[in-house]
Amino acid sequence: MKTKSIFLFLGLAALFLSGCSGGHPGDITNWLQNPATPLAHEVRHSFYFTLYLILPFLFIAEGLLIYVILRFRKKPGREPAKFHDNPKLEIAWTIAPAITLVFVAVSTYGLIGRINYSPESDMQVEVTAQRFLWKYHYPEYGITISEQPLVVPEDKVITLLGTSVDVIHSWWVPAFGIKRDLLPGRIVETWFKAVKGNYKGQCAELCGPLHAEMLIDVSVVSQEEFEQWVKQKLAEKNAPADSTNNLQTSGSAETK
Amino acid sequence: MSRNSKLLLILVAAVIGMFGFGFANISLFKMFCSAVGIQISSPKDLTQGAAGTQIDKSREIKVLFTTAVNDKLPILFESDKSRSSVHPGALDEVHYRFVNLSDDTLYFRPVHSIFPPEANKKYDMIKCFCFQDMVLQPREEVNHVLVYSFHGDLDPAVSRVTMHYTLFKRDPTAADWGRIDKPEGK
Amino acid sequence: MSEAAAAATAYKSSWLNKLDWFVTGDHKKIGIMYLWFAIVMAIVGGGFAGVIRAQLTKPDSGLVTPEFYNQMVSMHATLMIFFVIIPAWTGLGNYFVPLLIGARDMAFPRLNAFAFWLAVPATALMFGSFFVVGGAIQTGWTAYPPLSLAAFSAGPGVDMWLMGIIFIGLSSILGAINFIVTVANLRAPGLRWFKMPLFVWAWFINATLILVATPVLSSALAMLLADRVFGTSFLTVAKGGDPLLYQHLFWFYSHPAVYIMVLPGFGVISHVLASFAEKKIFGYKGMVFAIMLIGIIGYMVWAHHMFVAGIPPSLQIFFSYMSMVIAVPTGIKIFSWLATIWGGSIRFTTPMKFGLGFIFLFVIGGMSGILLANVPVDYQVTDTYFVVAHFHYVLVGGSIMSMFAGMYYWFPKMSGRFLSEKLGTWVFWLFFVGMNVTFFPMHIMGIQGMARRVFTYRPEFQSLNELSSAGYLLMLAAGLIFVFDVLKTAFFKKGTLPADPWQINHVQNTLDWKVSSPPPEYNFLKIPTIE
Numbered sequence: 001m002k003t004k005s006i007f008l009f010l011g012l013a014a015l016f017l018s019g020c021s022g023g024h025p026g027d028i029t030n031w032l033q034n035p036a037t038p039l040a041h042e043v044r045h046s047f048y049f050t051l052y053l054i055l056p057f058l059f060i061a062e063g064l065l066i067y068v069i070l071r072f073r074k075k076p077g078r079e080p081a082k083f084h085d086n087p088k089l090e091i092a093w094t095i096a097p098a099i100t101l102v103f104v105a106v107s108t109y110g111l112i113g114r115i116n117y118s119p120e121s122d123m124q125v126e127v128t129a130q131r132f133l134w135k136y137h138y139p140e141y142g143i144t145i146s147e148q149p150l151v152v153p154e155d156k157v158i159t160l161l162g163t164s165v166d167v168i169h170s171w172w173v174p175a176f177g178i179k180r181d182l183l184p185g186r187i188v189e190t191w192f193k194a195v196k197g198n199y200k201g202q203c204a205e206l207c208g209p210l211h212a213e214m215l216i217d218v219s220v221v222s223q224e225e226f227e228q229w230v231k232q233k234l235a236e237k238n239a240p241a242d243s244t245n246n247l248q249t250s251g252s253a254e255t256k
Numbered sequence: 257m258s259r260n261s262k263l264l265l266i267l268v269a270a271v272i273g274m275f276g277f278g279f280a281n282i283s284l285f286k287m288f289c290s291a292v293g294i295q296i297s298s299p300k301d302l303t304q305g306a307a308g309t310q311i312d313k314s315r316e317i318k319v320l321f322t323t324a325v326n327d328k329l330p331i332l333f334e335s336d337k338s339r340s341s342v343h344p345g346a347l348d349e350v351h352y353r354f355v356n357l358s359d360d361t362l363y364f365r366p367v368h369s370i371f372p373p374e375a376n377k378k379y380d381m382i383k384c385f386c387f388q389d390m391v392l393q394p395r396e397e398v399n400h401v402l403v404y405s406f407h408g409d410l411d412p413a414v415s416r417v418t419m420h421y422t423l424f425k426r427d428p429t430a431a432d433w434g435r436i437d438k439p440e441g442k
Numbered sequence: 443m444s445e446a447a448a449a450a451t452a453y454k455s456s457w458l459n460k461l462d463w464f465v466t467g468d469h470k471k472i473g474i475m476y477l478w479f480a481i482v483m484a485i486v487g488g489g490f491a492g493v494i495r496a497q498l499t500k501p502d503s504g505l506v507t508p509e510f511y512n513q514m515v516s517m518h519a520t521l522m523i524f525f526v527i528i529p530a531w532t533g534l535g536n537y538f539v540p541l542l543i544g545a546r547d548m549a550f551p552r553l554n555a556f557a558f559w560l561a562v563p564a565t566a567l568m569f570g571s572f573f574v575v576g577g578a579i580q581t582g583w584t585a586y587p588p589l590s591l592a593a594f595s596a597g598p599g600v601d602m603w604l605m606g607i608i609f610i611g612l613s614s615i616l617g618a619i620n621f622i623v624t625v626a627n628l629r630a631p632g633l634r635w636f637k638m639p640l641f642v643w644a645w646f647i648n649a650t651l652i653l654v655a656t657p658v659l660s661s662a663l664a665m666l667l668a669d670r671v672f673g674t675s676f677l678t679v680a681k682g683g684d685p686l687l688y689q690h691l692f693w694f695y696s697h698p699a700v701y702i703m704v705l706p707g708f709g710v711i712s713h714v715l716a717s718f719a720e721k722k723i724f725g726y727k728g729m730v731f732a733i734m735l736i737g738i739i740g741y742m743v744w745a746h747h748m749f750v751a752g753i754p755p756s757l758q759i760f761f762s763y764m765s766m767v768i769a770v771p772t773g774i775k776i777f778s779w780l781a782t783i784w785g786g787s788i789r790f791t792t793p794m795k796f797g798l799g800f801i802f803l804f805v806i807g808g809m810s811g812i813l814l815a816n817v818p819v820d821y822q823v824t825d826t827y828f829v830v831a832h833f834h835y836v837l838v839g840g841s842i843m844s845m846f847a848g849m850y851y852w853f854p855k856m857s858g859r860f861l862s863e864k865l866g867t868w869v870f871w872l873f874f875v876g877m878n879v880t881f882f883p884m885h886i887m888g889i890q891g892m893a894r895r896v897f898t899y900r901p902e903f904q905s906l907n908e909l910s911s912a913g914y915l916l917m918l919a920a921g922l923i924f925v926f927d928v929l930k931t932a933f934f935k936k937g938t939l940p941a942d943p944w945q946i947n948h949v950q951n952t953l954d955w956k957v958s959s960p961p962p963e964y965n966f967l968k969i970p971t972i973e
Binding site: 031109111170172183185186201205207213 | 507508509512580581582586588589593594679680685686719720721722723724725726728750751752754755758759762763766767769770773774776777778780781782783784785786787788789790798801802805806809812813816817818819821822824825826889890891893895896897898899900
Binding site for chain 3: 267272426
């Protein structure tokens with residue numbers, strides 16, 4: 001049993017570290033591996049900062065546990081110790097975690113503000129969640145799209161104004177470092193400033209049977225490509241309905 | 257009375273008290289929210305008459321007007337402009353168009369919301385159409401106007417405001433159909 | 443044998459005795475009924491988890507419909523929380539709190555029986571809801587409006603669920619009242635507050651948590667029910683109601699509920715570790731204050747479940763920091779337990795194995811909790827499998843492991859027979875390894891972006907999900923062996939054990955090990971005096 005527990009512990013520790021330090025390369029759009037916005041970088045930093053501050057406590061606690069299990073097995077002739085308090089020790093293990101947590105707390109203070117308040121906005125997009133699809137409206141261009149990828153220019157502060165017309169949904173694209181519940185009847189705001197790429201996300205608040213299929217796709221493209229896309233959408237809007245199919249396919253070909 | 261029964265009575269009172277506390281939260285929650293400036297769905301300061309404050313020409317607030325309707329409620333609902341730039345204290349007017357796209361009579365209610373929460377109590381709506389039930393006959397088109405102004409003491413950090421309306425379907429046979437939810441405190 | 447005892451023996455052997463279970467006010471019988479109830483519900487709730495894990499072995503597996511999947515998700519949580527963990531602790535508490543304080547019964551035996559039997563209509567409503575139009579609740583156990591309102595969850599399933607939870611909540615409240623009065627008034631002479639065993643302390647504080655929190659949940663559920671049935675507008679947006687109010691009230695209960703599910707476990711672990719390390723519990727007073735602090739701060743952290751739901755940054759900061767603060771008393775407990783076993787003479791009995799396993803797992807659950815208290819990180823991992831991993835480490839690694847420890851520890855006292863140590867070792871290792879294999883990968887899935895409460899997922903997550911489903915099989919095996927052993931030992935083994943079958947009371951010196959196994963009716967012929 002001794003060896004078993006050691007191997008188990010080591011295995012778990014390795015799994016924990018590898019899992020959290022992004023040891024699984026792949027093409028997943030993952031906030032920890034591929035943060036796509038300054039905010040996501042900061043969130044990643046905050047994650048590791050917190051993790052590295054608390055990991056020693058994890059290892060101390062689990063290490064002591066394993067040591068005790070191995071060392072203090074009942075043996076004939078050895079009397080159990082008699083102590084049952086130690087004020088100094090008790091103060092130490094109250095203060096040490098408390099101080100560590102102060103560091104964690106202070107480190108998140110500024111980021112909480114930045115994640116909630118959009119800086120000077122370059123472009124606004126309205127997001128309307130409806131079971132089980134997303135509608136995006138670009139007020140600047142008068143474009144409305146539904147069940148299509150959100151297309152935005154790279155390196156611009158995009159402010160999303162989100163709401164829902166039925167139940168609570170949550171707009172979440174992991175690589176952007178944001179997630180925001182969209183409540184019916186209420187307008188809320190979130191923002192991102194992303195680098196080029198195609199990003200995946202999904203609704204993150206149970207909204208009904210097809211919640212799992214309420215997926216989000218975002219294409220972050222260059223300014224020129226974006227302008228091109230806007231032109232296309234405007235043309236599509238003014239053109240008769242039968243050409244819609246055509247333009248959609250060319251639109252998605254361009255973004256993929 | 258035995259010690260047990262006495263304590264029992266106290267505890268039962270505590271349970272009933274906590275149950276009541278849950279319901280008291282309906283108003284406590286609203287009070288708390290307005291105290292810390294969280295927006296809640298019910299309206300505040302709907303119609304206060306004239307804005308009363310002086311126009312502050314040194315500041316301009318960019319306002320975005322957004323609307324949302326469920327596809328199951330076939331109404332074209334749009335404002336005549338998508339954005340405005342207003343000085344605090346100045347009146348601004350937006351016209352909203354409601355078009356029933358179906359051949360049925362539609363019953364609904366517009367719900368108003370504003371972002372950021374800091375702006376929540378810092379504006380007056382001189383004319384508005386929210387929180388009252390509405391009817392659109394088949395293919396009917398109506399217009400409603402929103403006239404509002406921001407208070408002079410709106411947090412200087414707020415430079416962009418979103419004014420939002422959602423239309424929610426209503427049941428005309430419901431007991432509370434036709435009720436107008438009065439703004440609080442007026 | 444006295445005349446009364448002889449009469450009692452004669453009565454026991456008659457068929458009337460069996461009917462007695464339906465009308466009994468005896469705390470021990472009620473305790474045992476709670477435990478059986480929890481075991482049966484755990485089998486069902488565990489089965490529901492099996493449906494979930496089977497569906498998730500591959501993306502779009504199509505094993506069950508999305509609607510049924512959501513019913514399984516909602517009911518698995520509902521059963522495990524309200525019909526397994528909370529009743530199981532009530533069962534152990536019912537049996538052992540009066541024993542440990544030297545009382546002959548709970549303060550109000552009939553109230554006690556009434557509270558237990560309330561579980562029957564509650565259970566009937568829960569299972570009945572599967573057979574009505576629209577089926578059982580599909581909104582998750584949180585039942586957030588508007589999803590849970592009539593417009594999106596038609597049919598009586600949600601109404602039945604709401605009434606069921608209100609009933610089981612009432613049962614829990616009545617039980618809590620009984621515990622508080624019992625502990626406050628019925629302690630044996632000389633048993634001062636700070637001499638009470640830690641299981642009693644844990645249950646006392648637990649009962650006050652239930653007393654304050656559960657009525658608030660009931661009020662939220664009552665609002666929801668009224669909105670659904672009477673068309674009121676507490677939570678309906680189109681009528682000026684606010685769905686966020688529900689979330690606040692819900693979590694005002696449901697965060698303390700997490701402690702309600704684990705505090706009695708803290709008590710059990712303290713008894714088990716001290717017993718089998720042959721040492722007195724380390725830092726008794728610190729332990730008591732830590733439980734109190736956890737109970738109090740537990741009321742100031744509820745909105746950490748709602749960071750992305752729309753609360754202002756100032757409140758996010760408050761709730762984030764309070765959530766971190768709660769880690770301090772938890773740390774005190776962990777380190778005190780380690781100091782308790784340090785230098786001891788450890789006997790690796792089955793309850794001890796579960797006790798040590800509890801520490802190992804609970805520490806991991808605590809660590810992921812701190813990551814979740816970090817608001818920006820929470821934005822990323824809330825509503826993902828990371829959260830699922832976190833609360834399963836706390837609830838399975840914390841509550842269930844300590845419950846196993848308590849069951850193995852006290853089973854000889856309740857039945858007069860030991861559960862099999864050999865099978866117990868199997869149960870422990872299968873459960874411990876299975877638990878880690880099931881839930882550890884979920885941390886990674888969550889961080890990689892797999893949302894929770896989904897019936898399908900992107901193909902990237904398949905291998906981790908397969909691993910997780912394999913782990914479920916190990917836990918299932920452990921559960922089945924345990925149930926088999928309990929049935930066998932309870933019904934097919936005969937005999938009684940001495941008062942102190944584990945030979946631990948020279949260390950523990952608690953009253954439960956001073957009466958016969960099983961204890962006589964009314965526990966103590968003469969109320970003991972504690973010196």
